[in-house]
Amino acid sequence: MITVLLLIHALLAVALLGAITHQAFAVARRIPASATSSFVDRFRGVGAAHYANAIVALFVLTTVLGALLYPQYRIDVRPTLEDLQLRSANGVFEIKEHLAAIGLGLLPAYWYYWRQPLDAQSAATRRYLVWLLAFVVWFNFLVGHVLNNIKGLLPA
Amino acid sequence: MNTQASAFKIFSILFGVIYTLSFYLNWNVFRYYPKISQFSLQALPAKTAGPPINWYAWIAIAAVASAVIAFLVPRTWAERLPPGLSWQIPALLVAAVLIYEKHWFF
Numbered sequence: 001m002i003t004v005l006l007l008i009h010a011l012l013a014v015a016l017l018g019a020i021t022h023q024a025f026a027v028a029r030r031i032p033a034s035a036t037s038s039f040v041d042r043f044r045g046v047g048a049a050h051y052a053n054a055i056v057a058l059f060v061l062t063t064v065l066g067a068l069l070y071p072q073y074r075i076d077v078r079p080t081l082e083d084l085q086l087r088s089a090n091g092v093f094e095i096k097e098h099l100a101a102i103g104l105g106l107l108p109a110y111w112y113y114w115r116q117p118l119d120a121q122s123a124a125t126r127r128y129l130v131w132l133l134a135f136v137v138w139f140n141f142l143v144g145h146v147l148n149n150i151k152g153l154l155p156a
Numbered sequence: 157m158n159t160q161a162s163a164f165k166i167f168s169i170l171f172g173v174i175y176t177l178s179f180y181l182n183w184n185v186f187r188y189y190p191k192i193s194q195f196s197l198q199a200l201p202a203k204t205a206g207p208p209i210n211w212y213a214w215i216a217i218a219a220v221a222s223a224v225i226a227f228l229v230p231r232t233w234a235e236r237l238p239p240g241l242s243w244q245i246p247a248l249l250v251a252a253v254l255i256y257e258k259h260w261f262f
Contacts, residue, residue, distance in 0.1 A: 015203075028218065032164075046168040060193045067211075070190075070209060070211065071188070071190030071193075073207055074191070074207055075189050075190050075191055075206065078207075086196070087261070088260060088261050090258055090259020090260060091259075091261055092260075094257050094260065095253060095254065095257050097258070098175075098176075098179065098253045099253065100174045101171075101172075101177065101211070101214065101215050101218065101252060102171075102175065102176075102249055102250055102253070104171070104215070104244050105167070105168055105170075105171025105172045105175060105218060105222070105246065106168050106172070106243070106246050107168070108164040108168050109164050109165050109168030109169075109242035109243075110168070111164070111249070112161055112165070113242070114238070116169050121240055121248050124240070125239040125240055125242060127241060128240070128243040128244075128247070129242060129243045131251075132243050132246060132250070135250070147170045151245050
């Protein structure tokens with residue numbers, strides 16, 4: 001059961017990562033319609049506002065699943081990391097849980113500023129909210145991925 | 157800006173602040189003991205109950221306190237807050253967390 005939850009958690013995180021990265025690139029600068037020739041331009045050229053609801057839902061679902069998996073981490077994984085004296089691994093997990101919480105708290109403001117029709121005066125606020133959330137999502141994704149595979153990453 | 161916007165903005169600003177204070181000051185209104193699958197209002201002996209999870213309590217404190225304050229703050233006060241605070245304060249909190257937790261690495 002835990003393995004299934006962990007896989008769903010990871011798959012939701014991948015979807016969230018894709019959505020927030022598209023949005024983060026899309027708000028970076030305005031792309032003229034004619035300039036969508038390169039891969040990067042097409043990647044940036046998405047309708048950023050259309051991702052907002054999905055990002056909120058994915059963030060909440062991923063965090064809830066993470067919260068459900070946390071007891072198993074506390075009982076099994078953390079003591080193992082402590083036995084192996086992997087303080088850094090425990091440290092990045094501590095940061096991950098704090099960033100997840102701060103990200104969760106950001107969502108109401110994020111959702112409000114991305115509501116249609118978009119307020120042109122709030123463009124900067126929207127941009128920085130997305131970038132902050134993208135930082136949280138990327139950090140937590142990478143930490144989760146490394147911790148999940150840490151036994152394989154360690155030298156035998 | 158309408159009342160809903162003000163409330164969302166205040167909630168998002170306060171949530172991170174209250175969460176950070178909760179973990180920094182270790183405010184635990186309850187704890188969850190995964191070894192015995194039990195929530196407890198009091199600290200239980202580690203020998204029998206195992207290590208607690210405090211994260212749930214910190215999130216619960218932040219969510220409830222932020223929601224109550226966001227609901228109670230008069231709209232005129234809330235509207236004076238610049239929209240940028242919605243991301244500036246959480247960004248500072250992220251930086252504070254990274255600085256606070258650096259002891260794990262050095």
